[in-house]
Amino acid sequence: MLRLFSKAHVTFLICLLGLCLKAFTQPIVIDRIAPLNWWVGMKDPRLQIIVHGENLAAAKVVINYPGLTLVKENKVDNPNYLILDLTISPNCRTGTFNIELSRETEVKRGRKTTTRTFTKTIPYELRARTDFVKAQGVDASDLIYLLLPDRFANGDPSNDKFADMADTQADRSNPFLRHGGDLQGIIDHLDYFKELGVTALWLNPVIENDQPLTDEGGSPRSAYHGYGFTDHYQVDRRLGGNDSYKKLVDAAHANGLKIVQDAVYNHAGVNHWLLQDSPAADWLHQWPTYTNTSYKEQPVLDPYASKLDQKVTSDGWFVPFLPDWNQNNTYVKNYLLQHAIWTVEYFGIDTWRVDTYMYNDLEFMNQVNAALLAEYPNIHIFGENWTKSVPNQAYFQQNHLEVPFKSNLPGACDFQTYYAINDALNQEVGWDSGVQRIYATLGQDYLYENPMKNVVFLDNHDTDRYLSVVGENMDNYRMGIIWLLTTRGIPQLYYGTEILMKNFKDPSDAEVRRDFPGGFIGDKENKFAEVGRTNAENEAFDFIKKLANYRKNNPALHSGKLTQFLPMEGVYVYFRYDENKTIMVIMNSNKESISLETGRFRERLGTFATAIDVLEGSTFNLNQPLKLAARTAYVFELGN
Numbered sequence: 231m232l233r234l235f236s237k238a239h240v241t242f243l244i245c246l247l248g249l250c251l252k253a254f255t256q257p258i259v260i261d262r263i264a265p266l267n268w269w270v271g272m273k274d275p276r277l278q279i280i281v282h283g284e285n286l287a288a289a290k291v292v293i294n295y296p297g298l299t300l301v302k303e304n305k306v307d308n309p310n311y312l313i314l315d316l317t318i319s320p321n322c323r324t325g326t327f328n329i330e331l332s333r334e335t336e337v338k339r340g341r342k343t344t345t346r347t348f349t350k351t352i353p354y355e356l357r358a359r360t361d362f363v364k365a366q367g368v369d370a371s372d373l374i375y376l377l378l379p380d381r382f383a384n385g386d387p388s389n390d391k392f393a394d395m396a397d398t399q400a401d402r403s404n405p406f407l408r409h410g411g412d413l414q415g416i417i418d419h420l421d422y423f424k425e426l427g428v429t430a431l432w433l434n435p436v437i438e439n440d441q442p443l444t445d446e447g448g449s450p451r452s453a454y455h456g457y458g459f460t461d462h463y464q465v466d467r468r469l470g471g472n473d474s475y476k477k478l479v480d481a482a483h484a485n486g487l488k489i490v491q492d493a494v495y496n497h498a499g500v501n502h503w504l505l506q507d508s509p510a511a512d513w514l515h516q517w518p519t520y521t522n523t524s525y526k527e528q529p530v531l532d533p534y535a536s537k538l539d540q541k542v543t544s545d546g547w548f549v550p551f552l553p554d555w556n557q558n559n560t561y562v563k564n565y566l567l568q569h570a571i572w573t574v575e576y577f578g579i580d581t582w583r584v585d586t587y588m589y590n591d592l593e594f595m596n597q598v599n600a601a602l603l604a605e606y607p608n609i610h611i612f613g614e615n616w617t618k619s620v621p622n623q624a625y626f627q628q629n630h631l632e633v634p635f636k637s638n639l640p641g642a643c644d645f646q647t648y649y650a651i652n653d654a655l656n657q658e659v660g661w662d663s664g665v666q667r668i669y670a671t672l673g674q675d676y677l678y679e680n681p682m683k684n685v686v687f688l689d690n691h692d693t694d695r696y697l698s699v700v701g702e703n704m705d706n707y708r709m710g711i712i713w714l715l716t717t718r719g720i721p722q723l724y725y726g727t728e729i730l731m732k733n734f735k736d737p738s739d740a741e742v743r744r745d746f747p748g749g750f751i752g753d754k755e756n757k758f759a760e761v762g763r764t765n766a767e768n769e770a771f772d773f774i775k776k777l778a779n780y781r782k783n784n785p786a787l788h789s790g791k792l793t794q795f796l797p798m799e800g801v802y803v804y805f806r807y808d809e810n811k812t813i814m815v816i817m818n819s820n821k822e823s824i825s826l827e828t829g830r831f832r833e834r835l836g837t838f839a840t841a842i843d844v845l846e847g848s849t850f851n852l853n854q855p856l857k858l859a860a861r862t863a864y865v866f867e868l869g870n
């Protein structure tokens with residue numbers, strides 16, 4: 231027998247058999263499904279599922295499950311997609327239903343053509359909603375700590391890099407590459423946040439960024455910052471994946487800490503799976519030649535704006551490797567909106583911070599915000615509206631402006647008070663400079679629906695570090711921290727400020743995103759521990775800790791009213807008060823000590839006779855001029 235077939239014959243016959251088998255057994259292959267699961271009992275009973283595989287457009291879909299209705303099978307230009315519209319009745323059974331796909335394929339056997347049907351069953355889980363802690367929101371009683379997961383602490387060195395990802399590198403000696411920090415590293419330091427007085431963690435985005443290294447001015451850069459999503463339903467493996475994120479949220483909640491998720495609707499990573507095999511050209515904003523957003527907000531709200539400028543702001547790409555979603559495409563809209571709901575319901579997220587808010591389709595953002603707030607009435611949503619005027623910032627959130635477009639965004643990263651406090655600390659006082667800037671900026675709060683929902687900050691991952699901005703001067707440093715923790719709104723601290731991390735964004739923003747010392751194996755110093763910190767660092771840490779913990783226990787500093795007095799002779803005085811307590815804050819911005827007459831503040835001092843310095847413990851007599859040290863702020867609790 232063997233002699234009848236040469237080796238070549240055998241190979242040929244095996245190949246032929248393989249081809250025949252393939253023709254007979256072309257199975258339906260599914261490689262992606264989104265969302266990963268859903269729930270019974272959501273306010274909105276609709277669910278849109280995107281299924282990706284090979285040639286699914288020709289497939290028939292059957293779903294038989296009590297309480298579940300397949301409303302529509304949508305086809306898009308690319309035959310590799312099926313998009314299913316379902317409604318889930320409130321009494322629908324929880325459990326796993328099957329999406330049955332069948333596809334008829336013509337198979338040729340010699341001259342004969344027969345039809346063969348291939349089938350595929352996709353199990354899909356409908357969960358019961360559980361009442362675990364979620365969507366608590368953050369408010370002015372909180373202190374948010376913003377950190378970059380890749381740069382904070384490496385709790386699992388085994389996940390630093392993966393050979394099968396687009397960027398295979400991790401190297402702590404290179405500021406532009408990944409450093410290996412992860413969610414476990416954050417879980418390992420929950421006690422640190424609690425000690426400091428932090429009540430909420432805002433992580434720069436955790437969603438998968440399977441992006442290639444990019445060239446941004448000479449040196450290849452990784453997407454360690456996290457703003458280029460490539461699969462919304464996966465937390466990046468290098469941070470620990472979905473399981474680790476769930477573990478972090480649960481552990482944070484168990485420790486009384488909330489989680490703020492950094493959301494990006496405006497753009498995707500160029501490697502996003504939906505764009506690698508694009509469903510249709512109109513999923514992205516397309517331009518005849520590459521067009522970047524101008525990064526200018528004015529064309530969106532300027533009554534004299536040209537349509538072109540408006541379109542460039544909104545539809546231009548953020549950078550060449552972060553393409554701009556077309557949020558007017560129904561499927562894009564649903565994909566992004568459902569993901570927001572899924573994330574809160576699945577992980578238990580408390581608050582939503584929206585990146586590059588101004589460049590989104592603002593009507594679309596109103597829809598997302600409304601959906602989140604309808605499902606989770608206590609959630610907070612604040613956006614990044616990086617403008618340089620109060621009215622322009624107010625335009626993008628709930629406001630008292632008479633304008634054609636009305637935003638429903640509850641709050642914003644308050645860039646206006648950020649600029650103002652930096653001017654207050656760095657400028658000589660004048661008619662409209664120095665401490666006058668912070669007074670005048672807060673004086674425009676009448677434009678906001680609720681300024682208490684704004685997040686106030688001294689620095690973040692995109693700015694120069696606070697300590698450097700104030701000239702590494704500790705008097706300035708303390709004055710700004712006191713303002714941050716006593717003014718109106720929700721304070722946010724950037725990681726490392728408490729241990730005197732410094733730097734300008736020179737030569738790049740990596741300088742303000744350095745590793746937290748002690749978070750990584752081999753670190754010579756451990757700034758998480760008192761013994762690892764220098765005296766100066768401990769003084770800074772203890773200063774923030776003391777004031778943050780005082781703040782935590784004093785509602786007058788959260789929900790209390792604010793009265794501010796016109797700064798005079800370089801001294802800025804304001805009061806936070808409710809029916810139980812009055813707190814007086816005095817900022818002496820002068821380079822000399824002064825004596826401050828208290829008569830001008832009598833309307834708020836009332837019958838209070840004494841002021842206890844909550845940081846130093848000393849008592850002042852309010853019926854005498856107050857001796858104020860140079861470049862010093864005081865937090866006084868008033869008493870009789």
Ligand code: CA
Nearest residue numbers: 386390410412
């Ligand atoms: Ca790691």
